[in-house]
Amino acid sequence: MKFFAEINIMPLKEILDPQGKAVTSSMKNLDLQEIQHVRIGKHITLEVEAPSETIAKDKVDQACKKLLANPIMESYKFELHLISNAELILSQ
C-alpha cells in the first residue's frame, strides 16, 4: 500500500521566528498591515510504501524525528492518506 504524507514543521511557539518577524514587518510596506503574527515553517510531502497505515505512520514519524524536524526548535504534525490506484496512474 502506498500512502501520501503531508507534514507541517513549525518553529515552537516559545522560539523567536526572525524570518516570520521580517515578513510581518514587510507586510506594512505592501499596504497589508492587517496581516500579523506571520510564522514560517516547512511543508513537506512524501510517499511511503508500507503494508499498513500504522507502519506508514511509524515510518513518517521516524523520518521527522531523525531527519526532517529539529525537536529542540520545531514541532511537527502530519496527515497520511492512501493513494488509490487511479491516482497512481494519473501521476505517472
Place this chain on the structure above:
Amino acid sequence: MKFFAEINIMPLKEILDPQGKAVTSSMKNLDLQEIQHVRIGKHITLEVEAPSETIAKDKVDQACKKLLANPIMESYKFELHLISNAELILSQ
C-alpha cells in the same frame, strides 16, 4: 473579525526540487528506503484582521502574490478560519 490562515507553498511539479531530492536519498541511509518523492516547501501561518472572510481571503492572496510565493517556481494554497474570542483569550 480576526482570521487565522494556513498557507502551503510548494515548488511546482515541473520544477526540480534539489532539497527534496537530497532528503529522499538521505532516507536510504536512515533505513527508511520506503520513503520516496520527498518535496519540500513552506508552511506559513498568519493572522489577518478583516471585516469579512472574502476580504481576508483577498488580503492573504495579495500577500502570497506580492511577497510569500514566487509564482514562477511555486504554487500556493491556503485555508482560513475565524478565530473565536475564546481562542484569542487562550493565546494571550
